[in-house]
Amino acid sequence: MSDETPDATGPEDEAPVGETLFYEPGGSWWVVLIGPLLVGGVLAVEIAGPGQVHWPVLAIFFVILLGFSVVQVSAARRHVSVELTETTLRQGAVTIPLSDIEKVFPPNHGAAPEDWESASALGELHGVPRRRKGIGVELTTGTLAQAWARDIERFRSELTQAHEAVRMGLPPRSSKRSTTEAESQDETE
DSSP states (O other): OOOOOTTOOOOOSSOOOOEEEEEEEEOGGGGGGHHHHHHHHHHHHHHSSSSSSOOHHHHHHHHHHHHHHHHHHHHHHHHSSSSEEEEHHHHHHHHEGGEEEGEOOOOOSSOOOOOOOGGGGGGSSSOOTTTTTEEEEEETTEEEEEEESSSSHHHHHHHHHHHHHHHTOOOOOHHHHHHHHHHHHHHHH
């Protein structure tokens, strides 16, 4: 008797998302080192100078600075990261299929703002995060939104190409390779 239920979905049942075309982590872990380095500098000055070393105060500042920076970087990596695959777009913690995007708007080079420039951002954040730029998209529901990233030109190029491939019905490259590899294995057997 099998343990699998008919409605259970395993990894083989999921649609392939394809290769990652664009990725921005949202935050860098090296920032976590700033607090401990500052505390180490103060410690070196206190050891080299006259008077006592304030161990309890330095330990408290070390823990506070380290903890605050770990929380900040992990939040940035969760809510401000971007990942574009051949079939999906993840903005922060929200992933949407590229098939839900009706249109990717070209950049606005004019003086007048476009409607999409005041639209809310994709993902769980209301607006485009700091130090990032938006790309106008129209969803299949008719809603205008902004996809966003730091490297906006590369992101726009990859998003436009992936969106066109999905609209044309092309399967992800990785699923083509696995199909081709499976066919070649069948031929050799």
